[in-house]
Amino acid sequence: MSLGGDDGYGGDYGQDPIRTGGASPRGHLTRTHLPEGDDDPFAPPRRGTTRPGKPSRNLVTVVGVVVLLIAAIAFANRDDGKNSSDSGTDNDSNTSANSRATAPTGERPVEGKDDATGIASGFAKTEQGAQSAAANYAVALGSADMLNRDRRHGIVSQAFTSAAAGPLQGKLDQAYSTETLRKIGLDANGKAADGMTYISRTVPVGTKITKYATGTATVAVWCTGVFGTVGEGSTNPVTNDWITMTLKLRWTGNDWKAESFSQQDGPAPVNSDRTASTADEIAKAVEEYGGFTYAR
Known part of the structure; x- marks a missing residue:
């Protein structure tokens, strides 16, 4: 909904305040x-240009990232046969929050x-x-x-x-x-x-x-x-x-x-x-x- 121009409150309120379409200035889009x-925390990489017959550097990067993500998920969910009863330790107490794949x-x-x-x-x-x-x-x-x-x-x-x-x-x-x-x-x-x-x-x-x-x-x-x-x-x-x-x-x-x-x-x-x-x-x-x- 367009509220007008740049007078600090959205513009000239004598004009139609209902938005009629439009757009906005450039910024660092990290929201x-x-x-x-x-x-x-993940955002898709930008696509790059390629030469005929050659994979782009960005494509190689994407594939690499996907492989790493798959490996990280597999590692986070693997069952290595060890638990608190086997080792005598509490796994949760020895795992930092940063190492948990789904930790905020x-x-x-x-x-x-x-x-x-x-x-x-x-x-x-x-x-x-x-x-x-x-x-x-x-x-x-x-x-x-x-x-x-x-x-x-x-x-x-x-x-x-x-x-x-x-x-x-x-x-x-x-x-x-x-x-x-x-x-x-x-x-x-x-x-x-x-x-x-x-x-x-x-x-x-x-x-x-x-x-x-x-x-x-x-x-x-x-x-x-x-x-x-x-x-x-x-x-x-x-x-x-x-x-x-x-x-x-x-x-x-x-x-x-x-x-x-x-x-x-x-x-x-x-x-x-x-x-x-x-x-x-x-x-x-x-x-x-x-x-x-x-x-x-």
Whole structure:
């Protein structure tokens, strides 16, 4: 959901705040999204070019990595015939956490979650924690809940500092005016007509720290997302866009909170020729597939 330009709160709220497609700036794309706490430290290697008749160096690397992974898994699960009763020792006490194939690594991303909004909280006072906070706030700011006044106020109160929340709520109330919502087929409460469902889901692809100091951070979050209205007769079909949302954060109340945010389009990849799903398939997917807590 596009909220405008770069005035620190997302742009000119006299314009249509509903996103209409776009993309976001380049960054170091190292963000990992976790299904409530599990991470995947492996990412597929980039494909390289090859000369005719010769395997690429990247292909050899991929094969090597796969072989090593298979060997590591086999080693981790092998039964060497020794157990605590045979050796008189406790295997668990002699095995470090780092040697366990499925052991989690890094800092715990969050301590809790707000019951009313579902936004994660308790981020670490580190660059990693700031990026996690920014990614989760970007998801909330790009959600369909932003179209409902009460839920929007709850999101702003949870994600922003107390000094920033009040003024921002007023700006967003103007941006999501009854007239603006009417233009996309929604009522004053951000609800679609009977038989219709408005969808807006934002998915962080990566984050980068652009500025960091004790107690403050500026984080850019590269996102993709889907938005639009599903239902028979919809004139606002579900489509996707690419944006970069930049949030200025401050450490306050033992957590990272946003002071302001802005948004710009891109970077966007070339669209594939994949056949689009039906509106019913999209609606069902949004209902059945839950979102993630995002963590560095």
